[in-house]
Amino acid sequence: MLDIHFIRENSDIVKAGALKKHIDVDIDGLLAIDDKRKRLRQELETKRAEQNRRSSEIQLAKGVEREKVIEAMQHLKSGMVESEEQLKQVMGEWQRLMLTVPNIPDMSVPDGVSDSDNLEVKRWGEQTVFSFAPQGHVELMAALGIADFERGAKVAGFRGYFLKGDGVLLANAVWQLALKHFSMKGLVPMSVPSLVRREAFLGTGYLPQGEDDLYKTQDGDYLAGTGEVATMGYHMNETLDMGVFPVRFLAFSPCFRREAGAHGKDVRGLIRVHEFFKWEQVVLCKAEHDESARLHEWLNRNTEEFIELLNIPYRTVVNCGGDLGLGQVKKYDIELWVPGEQTYREISSASYFHDFQTRRLNIRYRDIDGNMHFPHSLNSTAIPTPRILVSIVENYQQPNGTIKVPEVLIPYVGKTVISGTQ
RNA sequence: GGAGACGUGGCUGAGUGGUCGAAAGCACCUCGCUGCUAAUGAGGCAGGGGAGAAAUCCUCUCGUGGGUUCAAAUCCCACCGUCUCCGCCA
Numbered sequence: 001m002l003d004i005h006f007i008r009e010n011s012d013i014v015k016a017g018a019l020k021k022h023i024d025v026d027i028d029g030l031l032a033i034d035d036k037r038k039r040l041r042q043e044l045e046t047k048r049a050e051q052n053r054r055s056s057e058i059q060l061a062k063g064v065e066r067e068k069v070i071e072a073m074q075h076l077k078s079g080m081v082e083s084e085e086q087l088k089q090v091m092g093e094w095q096r097l098m099l100t101v102p103n104i105p106d107m108s109v110p111d112g113v114s115d116s117d118n119l120e121v122k123r124w125g126e127q128t129v130f131s132f133a134p135q136g137h138v139e140l141m142a143a144l145g146i147a148d149f150e151r152g153a154k155v156a157g158f159r160g161y162f163l164k165g166d167g168v169l170l171a172n173a174v175w176q177l178a179l180k181h182f183s184m185k186g187l188v189p190m191s192v193p194s195l196v197r198r199e200a201f202l203g204t205g206y207l208p209q210g211e212d213d214l215y216k217t218q219d220g221d222y223l224a225g226t227g228e229v230a231t232m233g234y235h236m237n238e239t240l241d242m243g244v245f246p247v248r249f250l251a252f253s254p255c256f257r258r259e260a261g262a263h264g265k266d267v268r269g270l271i272r273v274h275e276f277f278k279w280e281q282v283v284l285c286k287a288e289h290d291e292s293a294r295l296h297e298w299l300n301r302n303t304e305e306f307i308e309l310l311n312i313p314y315r316t317v318v319n320c321g322g323d324l325g326l327g328q329v330k331k332y333d334i335e336l337w338v339p340g341e342q343t344y345r346e347i348s349s350a351s352y353f354h355d356f357q358t359r360r361l362n363i364r365y366r367d368i369d370g371n372m373h374f375p376h377s378l379n380s381t382a383i384p385t386p387r388i389l390v391s392i393v394e395n396y397q398q399p400n401g402t403i404k405v406p407e408v409l410i411p412y413v414g415k416t417v418i419s420g421t422q
Numbered sequence: 423g424g425a426g427a428c429g430u431g432g433c434u435g436a437g438u439g440g441u442c443g444a445a446a447g448c449a450c451c452u453c454g455c456u457g458c459u460a461a462u463g464a465g466g467c468a469g470g471g472g473a474g475a476a477a478u479c480c481u482c483u484c485g486u487g488g489g490u491u492c493a494a495a496u497c498c499c500a501c502c503g504u505c506u507c508c509g510c511c512a
Contacts, residue, residue, distance in 0.1 A: 038472085045472070045481045052481085055493050059440055066492095073492040197503095239432055239469095364469095366432080370451075372469075 001359045002101050004034060017104035020321035022113060030097040037094050040087040047080050099208060103356040105321050106293075106330040112320025115346075118333065119320065124304070125313030127337050132399045136340030137390045138269040141167060143401055144420045147386075149269070159259070159267075159274045163386060166418040170392065170405075171277075171385045173412030178279045178383045179250070181306050187250035187281055187382075192230035194254045195221050200233030203361035205327040205353075212260040227251035227280040228379045232357055235284065240365040245375065246295060247284040250382060252277070270386045271345060279382035281350075284363065284375045292329075292352045292376045299380035300332045300350040306383060307347070309408045312391050313337035315344050327356035334381075336391040347388060350380030393418075 007014050011027050018025045051073065058069050110119045128134075141147035146167030152160035163171055183189055201207040201222055206214065206229065215223040224230060231251040240247075255278050259265075266272035281299050285291045300316065307314050319331040331351040335344035355374035358364070364372050396404040403418040410416055 041481085042472070048482085049480055051492085055440075058492055070492045077492075241432080366450090370467080 001098055001356060002103065003359070004098070007031070007101060008034065013104060014101065018102050020105050020109070020111060021102050021324050021326075022322040023102045023326065025100050025102060026097065027101070030094070030101065033090060033094050033097060037087070037090050040083060040090060044080065044083045044087060047076070047083065051076055051080070099202075102326045103329055103353060105324055105328070108318070109324065109330050110318060110320045113322040115319070115323045115333075117320040118317040118323060120315050120317050121332075122304075122316040123313075124308065124315070125311070125337070127313050128339050128395045130339065130397075134339045134394065134397055135401070136269070137338075137393045140393050140397055140401060140403070141270075141389075144403070144418060146170070146418065146420075147270070147389075156275070159272065161270060161273060161386070163389075166413070166415075166420075167386075167389070169413050170389060170409070170418065173405075173409040174383060174385055174388055174392075175252075175277070175279070176412045177309070177408055178306065179252075181309065182250045182279065182281065182302060182382050185248075185302050187248045187302075189250045189252065190231065190234075192227045192234075192251045192253045194224045194227075194230070194256065196224050196230050196233065197221055200229050200236060200361070203236060204229050204232050204357055205325065205360065209326065213258050215256050215258060223256035224253065225255050225257040226379075227253035227255070227278060228282055231280065231282040232361060232363075232377060232379075235363045236361045238363060239372070240284075240363065240375065242286070242365050242367060245285050245365070246291075247375075249282040251280045251282055253280070255384070270390050273386070276384055276386060278384040281380045281382050283378040284358070285378070286365075287355055287373045287376050289354070289376075292354060292378060295378055296330065296332075296350060296352045296380075299378060300334070300348075303334055303348045303350065303380060303382060307334065307336065310388075310392065310406050311408075312395050312406075314347070325351070327353045329354055329356075336388075337395060338391055339394045339397075340390075345387075345390070347384065347391070348381035350378070352376065352378040 002014065007027065008031060011031060015025075015027050018027070054069060054073050054076070058066060058073070061069050110117065112118065138147075138149060142149060144166070146163065146165050148162040148164055149160075152162050154160075155162075179189060195217065198207065198220065201210075201214070201224075206225070207222075213225065217223070228251070230253065231249050234249070235247070255276050257274060259272060259274060262272060281302065283295050283299065285295055304314070304316065314334055314336045317333050317335065319333055324331055328351040331349060333346045334348040334350075336347045337343075338345045354376050357377045358374040363375060363377075365375055366372055392406060393403050396406060398404060398417075402420070405413045405416050405418060
């Protein structure tokens, strides 16, 4: 959510921002409603002031005088009911519109409509060259018996999967290495809920617009698609001490995604699944743009370093306006080389939001002068499993269909080659 | 699933119809005292919105939303949340 004062004073910038994000929003409509809201409020406040004045007179008045004032009050009050009703209606509309106003993308965000317009800003490592015809991860893993997609579908339905034997070891090894790598950066590990109340989804900006992408329980809670939701909810409705910044969390959680709009996409394998696990970096910092931008680079670099440890070729893109979420100011995606598809596939997403989320979540802090501010928030994937396994097994495959274990994972996997689980 | 209790400022916690946006303590800030630290004295200190150059003034907020009343933190209703006990259970 943006500050209404900011929207009023910078309506051109807000409109341009929405345009860049290809999001339809009625700023003029909002401003008209806001005028109405201000006017009604003023009227009502004048009447209330009158009421309060009279009310204190009643306390002092005695006898007949008192009766007279009370009667006058009754008239005054009936005149207020209508204004109150009107204001309530206007407020409802106002709030609904406020939730639709997107945050403004940074100057450095390129124009574009979809992820195909994202701009590559970095490329690391050589695309893996094979002396044989490389296989895709589905065939590789199924043949080794470290994943089972057929039974996955039998039991869990479309996009279901089992990991098995060394597939589990591999996933576990990634988790452990991630825990070590990201903790050493100063992030505090946290195991966070996936089953979360609606409030935190509204606060992070996943609702009200993203209802279709979420699984909902019969109790009205939702299954989170990312640990970001619970982690941002952690300090919801709190006033923080300035000394805590930057707050840096490393959240681990199961993630659930309906993939409602992705029916034809990535129908096989571990790229797009309904249920996975993710380490997520979440940061709160002082309300300063430079600090946000600096930490954004830092978060993204943390993940790049992790991929470099695994020694998998990747590229980093800066997402175009049309590929940004409602609250995001700027976003980097890291994409790993997937030999089976001869393309780079997204593994990570790092974004910052300024105070868009903290406003909605009512997270505040007091500065040295005692003034209240909404801190800035950022988040970035640390690493998701099992998607990361796709790039690991495909890039590390050998002619005989076995998988070399990446050097850094050997201590955790306990072997150098994955040669099959029966 | 059954029964009950509770929800007040950054925190703890008092407050059962007007003089309450709210005692007291902690934390914090300013000034004073004090070689330093510690201790201590005086004062200040909730948030949102509006008017104003400012001082200040107006208004709303005691979980949320309704209701009663001239007047609600306080009474009534609904909802949300938290806790305790019993039952079940990994």
